[in-house]
Amino acid sequence: MKEYQTIEEVSGPLVFVEIDEPVGYDEIVEIETSAGETLRGQVLESSEEFVAIQVFEGTTGIDREASVRFLGETLKMPVTEDLLGRVLDGSGQPIDGGPEIVPDERQDIVGAAINPFAREYPEEFIQAGVSAIDGMNTLVRGQKLPIFSGSGLPHNDLALQIARQATVPEEDEGSGEDDGDGSEFAVIFGAMGITAEESNEFLADFERTGALERSVVFANLADDPAVERTITPRLALTTAEYLAFEKGYHVLVILTDMTNYCEALREIGAAREEVPGRRGYPGYMYTDLAQLYERAGRIKGREGSVTQIPILTMPGDDDTHPIPDLTGYITEGQIMMDRNLNSQGIAPPINVLPSLSRLMDDGIGEGLTREDHGDVSDQLYAAYAEGEDLRDLVNIVGREALSERDNLYLDLADRFESEFVQQGYDTNRDVGETLDIGWELLSTLPRTELNRVDEEHIETYYREDVDTGVAGESENESEGSADADEAAAD
Amino acid sequence: MSQATETETGTSEDGRIESVSGPVVVATDLGARMNDVVYVGDEGLMGEVIEIEGNRTTIQVYEETSNVAPGEPVENTGEPLSVDLGPGMLDSIYDGVQRPLDVLEDRMGAFLDRGVDAPGIDLEKHWAFTPTVEEGEDVGPGDVVGTVPETESIEHKVLVPPGHEGGTVESVAEGEFAVEDTVVELDSGETVSMYQEWPVREARPTVDKQTPTTPLVTGQRIQDGLFPLAKGGTAAIPGPFGSGKTVTQQSLAKFSDADIVVYIGCGERGNEMTEVIDDFPDLEDPNTGKPLMSRTCLIANTSNMPVAARESCVYTGITIAEFYRDMGYDVALMADSTSRWAEAMREISSRLEEMPGEEGYPAYLAARLSEFYERAGYFDALGDREGSISVVGAVSPPGGDFSEPVTQNTLRIVKTFWALDADLAERRHFPAINWNESYSLYRDQLDPWFEEEVASDWAAVRQWAIDTLDEEAELQEIVQLVGKDALPEDQQLTLEVARYLREAFLQQNALHDVDAYSPPEKTYLIMGAIKTYHDEAFAALDAGVPVEEITSIDAAPRLNRIGTTEEYEPFIEEIESDIEHQLGDKY
Ligand SMILES: Nc1ncnc2c1ncn2[C@@H]1O[C@H](COP(=O)(O)OP(=O)(O)O)[C@@H](O)[C@H]1O
Numbered sequence A: 001m002k003e004y005q006t007i008e009e010v011s012g013p014l015v016f017v018e019i020d021e022p023v024g025y026d027e028i029v030e031i032e033t034s035a036g037e038t039l040r041g042q043v044l045e046s047s048e049e050f051v052a053i054q055v056f057e058g059t060t061g062i063d064r065e066a067s068v069r070f071l072g073e074t075l076k077m078p079v080t081e082d083l084l085g086r087v088l089d090g091s092g093q094p095i096d097g098g099p100e101i102v103p104d105e106r107q108d109i110v111g112a113a114i115n116p117f118a119r120e121y122p123e124e125f126i127q128a129g130v131s132a133i134d135g136m137n138t139l140v141r142g143q144k145l146p147i148f149s150g151s152g153l154p155h156n157d158l159a160l161q162i163a164r165q166a167t168v169p170e171e172d173e174g175s176g177e178d179d180g181d182g183s184e185f186a187v188i189f190g191a192m193g194i195t196a197e198e199s200n201e202f203l204a205d206f207e208r209t210g211a212l213e214r215s216v217v218f219a220n221l222a223d224d225p226a227v228e229r230t231i232t233p234r235l236a237l238t239t240a241e242y243l244a245f246e247k248g249y250h251v252l253v254i255l256t257d258m259t260n261y262c263e264a265l266r267e268i269g270a271a272r273e274e275v276p277g278r279r280g281y282p283g284y285m286y287t288d289l290a291q292l293y294e295r296a297g298r299i300k301g302r303e304g305s306v307t308q309i310p311i312l313t314m315p316g317d318d319d320t321h322p323i324p325d326l327t328g329y330i331t332e333g334q335i336m337m338d339r340n341l342n343s344q345g346i347a348p349p350i351n352v353l354p355s356l357s358r359l360m361d362d363g364i365g366e367g368l369t370r371e372d373h374g375d376v377s378d379q380l381y382a383a384y385a386e387g388e389d390l391r392d393l394v395n396i397v398g399r400e401a402l403s404e405r406d407n408l409y410l411d412l413a414d415r416f417e418s419e420f421v422q423q424g425y426d427t428n429r430d431v432g433e434t435l436d437i438g439w440e441l442l443s444t445l446p447r448t449e450l451n452r453v454d455e456e457h458i459e460t461y462y463r464e465d466v467d468t469g470v471a472g473e474s475e476n477e478s479e480g481s482a483d484a485d486e487a488a489a490d
Numbered sequence B: 001m002s003q004a005t006e007t008e009t010g011t012s013e014d015g016r017i018e019s020v021s022g023p024v025v026v027a028t029d030l031g032a033r034m035n036d037v038v039y040v041g042d043e044g045l046m047g048e049v050i051e052i053e054g055n056r057t058t059i060q061v062y063e064e065t066s067n068v069a070p071g072e073p074v075e076n077t078g079e080p081l082s083v084d085l086g087p088g089m090l091d092s093i094y095d096g097v098q099r100p101l102d103v104l105e106d107r108m109g110a111f112l113d114r115g116v117d118a119p120g121i122d123l124e125k126h127w128a129f130t131p132t133v134e135e136g137e138d139v140g141p142g143d144v145v146g147t148v149p150e151t152e153s154i155e156h157k158v159l160v161p162p163g164h165e166g167g168t169v170e171s172v173a174e175g176e177f178a179v180e181d182t183v184v185e186l187d188s189g190e191t192v193s194m195y196q197e198w199p200v201r202e203a204r205p206t207v208d209k210q211t212p213t214t215p216l217v218t219g220q221r222i223q224d225g226l227f228p229l230a231k232g233g234t235a236a237i238p239g240p241f242g243s244g245k246t247v248t249q250q251s252l253a254k255f256s257d258a259d260i261v262v263y264i265g266c267g268e269r270g271n272e273m274t275e276v277i278d279d280f281p282d283l284e285d286p287n288t289g290k291p292l293m294s295r296t297c298l299i300a301n302t303s304n305m306p307v308a309a310r311e312s313c314v315y316t317g318i319t320i321a322e323f324y325r326d327m328g329y330d331v332a333l334m335a336d337s338t339s340r341w342a343e344a345m346r347e348i349s350s351r352l353e354e355m356p357g358e359e360g361y362p363a364y365l366a367a368r369l370s371e372f373y374e375r376a377g378y379f380d381a382l383g384d385r386e387g388s389i390s391v392v393g394a395v396s397p398p399g400g401d402f403s404e405p406v407t408q409n410t411l412r413i414v415k416t417f418w419a420l421d422a423d424l425a426e427r428r429h430f431p432a433i434n435w436n437e438s439y440s441l442y443r444d445q446l447d448p449w450f451e452e453e454v455a456s457d458w459a460a461v462r463q464w465a466i467d468t469l470d471e472e473a474e475l476q477e478i479v480q481l482v483g484k485d486a487l488p489e490d491q492q493l494t495l496e497v498a499r500y501l502r503e504a505f506l507q508q509n510a511l512h513d514v515d516a517y518s519p520p521e522k523t524y525l526i527m528g529a530i531k532t533y534h535d536e537a538f539a540a541l542d543a544g545v546p547v548e549e550i551t552s553i554d555a556a557p558r559l560n561r562i563g564t565t566e567e568y569e570p571f572i573e574e575i576e577s578d579i580e581h582q583l584g585d586k587y
């Protein structure tokens, strides 16, 4: 292994080295500083005389005397089932004081693309126990469904709730109800640039619920090197793929915060003086993100699955910002957190209108969830959207100026938020309960309004006993606030 | 992709890698021409020459370049990037350089490895060739010399290739042959087999282009009814994520009355292609009753597959489309999404350090887009035959903003614009095609067909629907300020009629077995039923019936159930007669 002391330039996270023997693109590099510290990096560009290296830990401490070794291979993740229960840093080194990890295999962290012909279409319903998700934006095994959030919103609480509650109903039969351990998922948690406090919140919850035993934690925290964030999710996903496709686990991967990951990409792009794309992010960010998100899925003939819940905070709550925008173009939907709902005390503050689960259709219905599921969801969407629209108008003309029909929709929109979406982070609703709440709301409308629901389902589920109009309103308001109090007390 | 073989001319020379940066490799001493296919590095990764500067040749590599190092060899094939053409392309799924994904799965398992090449069509497989020419007949380029039953629905026509001189048939074979076997010999010394090769970046020759006058019937109400596409026409579907580009494209692939469908998943989701692979074999073409896959060729270069192959996949697709067009078929090509293709161009261009144009796209973006859409059309093909290629391109504008370069440059070319709207999608109004913004420049030239084939007042009823929707848009602005009840009764009634147009006519659930496909007759009858309601309701209003009484009749809401009703004709008749009675009883 050739060693060079020929660093020509250090610039931001990049080091340029003169070489005289060819080096492979993407190859791993070790740099030893004069202070004796070893840093790791990766070849970003390779020509006969020069290479550009991106240093994961940052270039602090590197000078022209530092020595550079090319390891002759691309970055590998040592994988083994023994990783379950372990806490690693953002480069995959154990930080939990546990025993040394003896790898079963070392796998390239830039995973090869799954051949679309070899994929199995994801369609197994995952019950998250959260109505806004199960009822309206159903998650299935092997899906990539991000949470689009904003700074200061309770996305972590939601992610943890899903990690705790997620089950696949049919396979759950026999296991005791409410044993606090409903999930049969192995959880891979990839943290990128989050605060130590947030990270502890996750770890504490994992420990409290016993989930840690079937989790692997990769933690790159806010004060860890930014460039390292570009490899953390790849280590996490390589581990996930190994556990899923070679060891048969159903793996739930939580990646947070993708915004910090993208910032790191931007930093590297700027250091390389690349032509920037929209808002300074690299033009290849779509491809780069796709290489992470597309690692979710199922494969024909293999037992396990990789389900991804990436979390991102939208800068300025703007969903047209390149980070959520490119993400939404790749992922199979999105769960949208809403600042207004949050300030109203709705927990989780999910706005279902801009939320979407693209794989919902094949995961629900007769034999999977319930035969009325799709219709209920469609009708609630249409009704809530109509009620939402009317709110603007009410502000101008007042309720009295609206027709009776309009008033019904306004009430429904309110109750939808305070009864259907609102549930708190400790309530686990099964999908039947969720749909029943949906019917309670829909039954406040005349039957003829339910044009998206099959007549048979109306026969079966429409509730004649539900109050409509003004009387119902006050009653529900108090119910709603009681729920909110309960959540606040948690 | 074509198994490019080294030419014997000896012009090609092997070179060495000088530098590697992602998908872009620079080689020195490579005696290659522009767009030649080369094999890069020790693993022989497939690439294409995209720039030549003195002794330095720039190559875009169609596979991952991790661990490829300077100094490794580059081998030139001396041939441009080409596709293999012949029977066996239907019912197939390819990557962006026409490698069959099922063969790749066989060879390297579930994950796509590198350095594996495979011909686009099976060279071993034998096909039953039936000649249609006899010895002594004169044939020229484009003439049919025989047929092969390619799939259940498609008879493959074996043509004299475009480059041939032609001549008198000296001998003709009949029976089972592999695609490369000679089936016809000409006195010119030329031979014809079932196999052709064609460089993807070059349009296959035709005689002429005609003005299209037949619709590509899509089975989608808003499209056939309001914004129709012609066979041989071009259309764009721009929209933000989640607005319905893919579902719309898939509906077109399933239900449109094309003979052949080429469906290109360009830089999009893996599972979406899997869905097509899973669903299509079990679905029937509603026009012929044959399995859908037997008329379909899929090209899947998903977002995580190499970016350079994303650039080439649209060319691979359109060349295959042209081949079936040459046989006289009506081909529909869907590209989801052309934005990913444009971005791949941008990515490669920026690695070449070319001068960026608008938003970093290369200056030749507009030219590439129009070259591509120009390959659509209703053609007089070689060999005295007509065939068409309709192209439908999805566009994915960043942030859903249509003012960006790919959308704008596309709109300058295409004649049908189906504008998807996030707001409609949010309220689950699907397809979320905005009827105020969309247009079709084919409408007038297609009306005669609809009037002849469906109903003589097709255009008139459509105009009534458009006017009603326009009026609604204006009234909605007032309603936003004063509320609906403040409007005069006739305007309230117009809003009610327009609501049925939106809910019963414009909305169409692609996920519902029955609703997903609406033949033009049904499309017309639904429009007509709503118009009946309109006419009867206004008659009642004129007779002094209060608007609340008119809108509360129970026959009207049933309009919304026509879409999902299979036996729609008696159902519509019943609704119309109930409307007449229920309203008639009121005055
Ligand atoms: N015509 C339609 N009928 C029913 N649902 C639709 C229709 N079009 C779109 N959808 C819904 O919208 C979602 C997103 O559509 P999709 O075509 O994937 O959007 P895009 O390709 O624009 O991101 C789908 O998963 C489906 O739930």
Ligand SMILES: [Mg+2]
Binding pocket: B245, B246, B247, B268, B336
């Ligand atoms: Mg799409």
